[in-house]
Amino acid sequence: xxxxxxxxxxxxxxxxLLALAAGGPGAVRVEALAKALGVTKGSFYGHFxxxxxxxxxxxxxxxxxxxxxxxxxxxxxxxxxxAKIRRAGLLSSExxxxxxxxxxxxxxxxxxxxxxxxxxxxxxxxYLRSLMREIxxxxxxxxxxxxxxxxxLIGKHFMAADHGGxxxxxVTELAGSLILGxxxxxxx
Numbered sequence: 290x291x292x293x294x295x296x297x298x299x300x301x302x303x304x305x306l307l308a309l310a311a312g313g314p315g316a317v318r319v320e321a322l323a324k325a326l327g328v329t330k331g332s333f334y335g336h337f338x339x340x341x342x343x344x345x346x347x348x349x350x351x352x353x354x355x356x357x358x359x360x361x362x363x364x365x366x367x368x369x370x371x372a373k374i375r376r377a378g379l380l381s382s383e384x385x386x387x388x389x390x391x392x393x394x395x396x397x398x399x400x401x402x403x404x405x406x407x408x409x410x411x412x413x414x415x416y417l418r419s420l421m422r423e424i425x426x427x428x429x430x431x432x433x434x435x436x437x438x439x440x441x442l443i444g445k446h447f448m449a450a451d452h453g454g455x456x457x458x459x460v461t462e463l464a465g466s467l468i469l470g471x472x473x474x475x476x477x
Contacts, residue, residue, distance in 0.1 A: 296328045298336040298346065305347045310387035314395050317344060348405050351392060355385055356412045370423035371469050377416070378442050378465070390446060414439060424470060438468050 304325050308316040319340055323330045337343045363377045381389070396403040414435055421431045421438075441464055445457065452460045 295335065296326055296332050299350075300326055301333060301336060301343060302346050302350050305343055306351065306388050309347065309391045309395075313391055314344065314399075317347070319343075348392070348402065351385075351388055352405060352409050355381070355389065355409050356416075359385070360416050370420040374417065374420050374438065374469060375465065377420075378438070381442060386446065389443070393443070410439075434468050438465070441465065441468065 301322060304322045305317045308318075308322060308325075317340070319330050319333050323333060333343075337346070359377060359380060362380060363373050366376060368376070392402060392406055396406040417435045417438060418431055421434055425431050425434065441461065445461055455463075
């Protein structure tokens with residue numbers, strides 16, 4: 290008789306993060322996740338004692354992906370500080386943003402999640418500061434540019450404004466260039 294293939298904890302965590310991004314913490318339900326994974330609810334309990342344990346593991350996975358793994362990927366691919374800042378923003382938008390936005394919303398109602406978010410944001414800002422210091426010498430300027438860059442990454446998704454015939458991506462690229470000390474086609 291062949292051994293039964295078990296659904297690894299990482300599959301439950303990934304499915305939970307997708308559900309969180311789609312519908313918030315209320316959408317992270319064991320039965321719905323089991324159905325999405327094509328397994329029984331019982332297989333969940335082989336890895337997690339309860340839903341709260343899964344939620345905690347999901348937050349830990351998001352934290353690792355949003356900090357250490359992100360920074361390692363950016364650094365491994367190399368380039369100067371401006372290239373690394375752009376890459377970090379792009380990777381954050383592509384891989385993490387839907388989950389990140391759901392966690393930000395969740396943190397408004399849950400103090401423990403808010404504390405985790407604060408820790409992640411502080412690590413991200415520290416990494417961004419280290420890169421900005423390679424470009425700018427003045428600490429006040431570094432801090433202001435970091436705040437603008439981080440606000441742009443998160444805040445642009447909450448805006449509904451038009452951009453005078455430009456796309457959101459075009460304006461984001463222009464704003465990023467300004468934050469990093471220049472404009473495309475202009476001397477910095």
